[in-house]
Amino acid sequence: MKILHDTYYSSRHPASNLVDGNVNTYAHTDDPSNGIWLRVQLQESRSITSIVIYNRQDCCQERTEGLSVYIKQDGTTVTNCGKITTDQMSYEINCSGKGNIVELSQGGNIGFKNIGEIAK
Numbered sequence: 646m647k648i649l650h651d652t653y654y655s656s657r658h659p660a661s662n663l664v665d666g667n668v669n670t671y672a673h674t675d676d677p678s679n680g681i682w683l684r685v686q687l688q689e690s691r692s693i694t695s696i697v698i699y700n701r702q703d704c705c706q707e708r709t710e711g712l713s714v715y716i717k718q719d720g721t722t723v724t725n726c727g728k729i730t731t732d733q734m735s736y737e738i739n740c741s742g743k744g745n746i747v748e749l750s751q752g753g754n755i756g757f758k759n760i761g762e763i764a765k
Contacts, residue, residue: 682750716742
C-alpha cells in the first residue's frame with residue numbers, strides 16, 4: 646500500500662502511520678485552509694465491502710468529523726461511502742465497490758486532522 650496526500654503532515658506523525666498496523670500511532674496534518682485529501686493506494690483493484698478507520702487513541706477524536714470516504718479506481722469515484730459525523734475511537738463503514746484507492750477528504754477551512762489507521 647502507498648499513501649498519497651496533498652497536505653503537510655508532521656514529521657513526528659507522518660501519513661505513513663496510517664497503514665503501519667499500529668492504532669497507537671497516528672498521522673497529524675498541518676492546519677490547511679483549502680481542505681485535504683489523502684488516499685491509500687492498493688497494489689491492485691479489489692472488491693471492497695467495508696473500510697475501518699481508527700481514530701487517534703489518546704485524544705482529539707472530534708478531528709475526524711466531516712471527512713468523506715470514497716472508493717476510487719485510478720482517481721475516478723466508484724462509491725461515495727459517506728461522511729464521518731460523530732467522534733468515536735473507530736469507524737466501520739460498510740460500503741461496496743471495486744477500486745484501487747480509498748480516499749478521505751474534506752473541503753474548506755477545516756483545522757487539524759488526526760487519523761490513527763485505515764484498514765480494509
